[in-house]
Amino acid sequence: MHLFADIHRLVLDTLGTMMDAGDLPAGLSLDNVTVEPPRDPAHGDMATNAAMVLAKPAGLKPRDIAEALSAKLIEDPRIDTAEIAGPGFLNLRLGAQVWADVTRAVLQGGDGYGRSALGQGRKVNVEYVSANPTGPLHVGHTRGAVFGDALAGLLDFAGYEVTREYYINDGGAQVDVLARSVYLRYLEAHGQEVAFEDGTYPGDYLIEVGQALKDKVGDAYVGQPESVWLEEVRDFGTAAMMELIRADLKALGVEMDRFFSEKSLYGTGKIEAAIEDLRARDLIYRGTLEPPKGKTPEDWEPREQTLFRSTAHGDDVDRPIMKSDGSWTYFAPDIAYHHDKVSRGYDALIDVFGADHGGYVKRMKAAVSALSGGTVPLDVKLTQLVKLWKNGEPFKMSKRAGNFVTLRDVVDEVGPDVTRFVMLTRKNDAPLDFDFDKVLEQSRENPVFYVQYAHARVCSAIRKAGEAGQATDDASLIAADLTGNTHPSELAVARKLAEWPRLVEIAARTNEPHRIAFFLNELVAAFHALWNKGNEDTDLRFVQDDASAALPKIALARAVSVVISNGLGILGVTPADEMR
Structure with missing residues (x-):
């Protein structure tokens, strides 16, 4: 059940009937007609802009259209009232049976409630993290990993066929620096004193790698020139770092479908093939660029x-x-990589980059547009910086990493569920403060606790009802008369449940998984408010002595837990059955 889509279809069908009857001019475009939640819930359950957007093309006054539309809409049994507001907005109020049907639909849908056919099975590649394989993932990578993984989960929920992909940047000079850094740790493992200079990586995470290299080759590379060991140590170090990165991602609950090596593009003709593809489209030429911004011709x-x-x-x-x-610029292999993705038949590409890649967006979009002939859209999402706080002060760097806070530092401190949810409490392109103290406190100010506590409260209520001998299984709840939830606070919860399928589609269309976290906070706010009213009004409590009165209450609570679970599932967070 997608209530907003159902009422939107009712409005469109009614307008079509009005055109057929001559009440409206034939052939009007209805593309801009919407049905949405009103800004103020006091105005109704839904609002449509139909009269406003059709007035000018129809050559009629908005209120005249609204009055005619209103008279026809209230003939539908789902519509209690259709009131005209302002210059011609139409506010709709729905009957009690509708909200009972919403609760029932949630229970019937279960983990499928809110799933959409929006994607129609179209293939989408989501590339994220893609950190250089030179060390452990840091907190910036953590936000990109969470955002990308939640976006992939959202698109999957909305009916797309999603591939989660990691691009291994193992073809540039940074992996040579890694090899030299591993070699220094290798010499250190042989008892030599070493100095990390020329930009080499001093983090302790390479100590074990140096020892492992010693265990593999003994002293074969000691005292040897770089030409003897560089290539093999580079491959050895890259493999070790990717093993570390995979372990970090697993700790966060992220599993990739595919890892693509930049190195595989070199010496295989793939870069040349991509450039020749562009040349065939008359997009490669010899020329001279204008001076960059800030530089004079002199x-x-x-x-x-x-x-x-x-x-x-x-x-x-x-x-x-x-x-x-x-030799190729750094842009050429990136063109070749996206050429490979286009050739794999994806209908859309999404790249998740760090904040420092803002200047790279237009050129990459241009490359994909050119390579696909404009048929494959590329959406580039930038994740802004994360500031870590603890005890009111900036969180210090990791000794293991040498100069930054690692993903594992964060996960070990607060756990993967908290890490993931908090990383989605801001839009991806907005800076994020991550306060270790606040994300662990048990209060309404902590969004993770607030959502998890609601799910745990539902589980507690269902357990208590079951202990009292009441039916709490979904089959019994679905079969029950659920029209007893008529209090404004109960209806407020049902309205939020009805918004879930619409919210999923909006979030998927905009590639914005943070909307899921925002919605969950709104839903549980309505639920907690209802729970608290039960402290004063016993008729609103979820556990009732009267079994018949209890059924619709328990059904509503259970429906809340279903949507919380579905939303958290998209975000990669495990619902809590009890709080400890």
């Missing part, structure tokens, strides 16, 4: 380069793809 030495005509696909400037020495 400070800039123009030189002819091999360029991608990215401005033909929405970029600000064309982009170099080859250096003067004939």
Whole structure:
């Protein structure tokens, strides 16, 4: 059941009937007609803008359309009243049976309630994390991992076929630095004193890797020039770091479907093939760029380069793809990687980047547009920085990492469920404060606790009702008369339950999983308010002495737990059956 979609269809069908009868001009476009929750719940259960958006093309006054539409809508048994507000908005109030049907639909749908056919099985690739394999994941990667994984879960729930992908940046100079860093730890394992210079990585996480290398090759590389050991140590170190990264992701509850190596693009003809594809579209040329912003012609030495005509696909400037020495720029393998993704037949691509990649968005979108002939959209989501706090002060760096706080530091401190939920309490492109003290306190101010506590309260109420000999199984609740929930606080909960399928589709269309976390907080706020009113009014308590009176109460509570569980499932968070 998707109540908002059902009433939206009723409005559209009614408008169609009015056009057929000549009450409205034939052929009016209804694309902009909406049915939404009113801003103020006191105004009704739903509101439609139909009269407002049709007035001008119909050549009629909005209120005249609203009056005619209202008279027809109230003929439907689901509509109690249809009141005109302001210049022509129409506020609808629905009957008690509708809200009973919503509760029943939630219970019937179970873990499928709110699932959508929006995606229609279209294939979407979500690439996220994609950190350099040079060390453990840090807190910035944590936010990208949580956001990307929740987005993938959301799209799956909305009917898309989703691939979760990690792009291993193992083809650049940073992996050579990793190899040199591992070599220093290898020498250290042989008892030598070493100094980490020239940007090498000093973190303790490489101590075990150096020892493992010693265990594998003994002293074969000691005293040898870089040309002897660099390639093998690079591969050894990269494999060790990816094993560490996989373990970090697993601790967070993230499992990738595919890992794609940048290194696999080199020496295989894949970069060349992607560039030739663009050349065949007349998008590769030799040319000279204008000076970058902030540089005068006197400070800039123009030189002819091999360029991608990215401005033909929405970029600000064309982009170099080859250096003067004939080697590829860093952009070329990224083009080839996305060429590979396009060739795999995805209908849409999503890249989740860190905040420092903002300047990369337009060129990457231009590349995908060019490679796909404009048929495959790319949405790039940037995740902003996370500031960590503890005891009122910034959280210190990790000794193990050397210069940053790791994903494992955060997960070990508060657990994966808290980490994931808190990372989604802000929109991805907004900065986030993560206070270790606040996310563990048991109060309404802690969004994780607030949602988990609601689920635990429902479980407690169902246990108590069962201990009292009342039926609490879903089959009995579905079969019961559920029209007894008529108090405004009970109806407020039912209204939020009805919004869930609509919210899922909105969040999926916009690629914004934080909307799920926001909705859950709104739902549990209505639930907690109802629970607290039961302290004063015994008729509102979920556990009743009268079994017939208890059934609709327990059914409503159970429906709340279903939606909480479904929402948390999208976010990758486990619902709590009890609070400890």
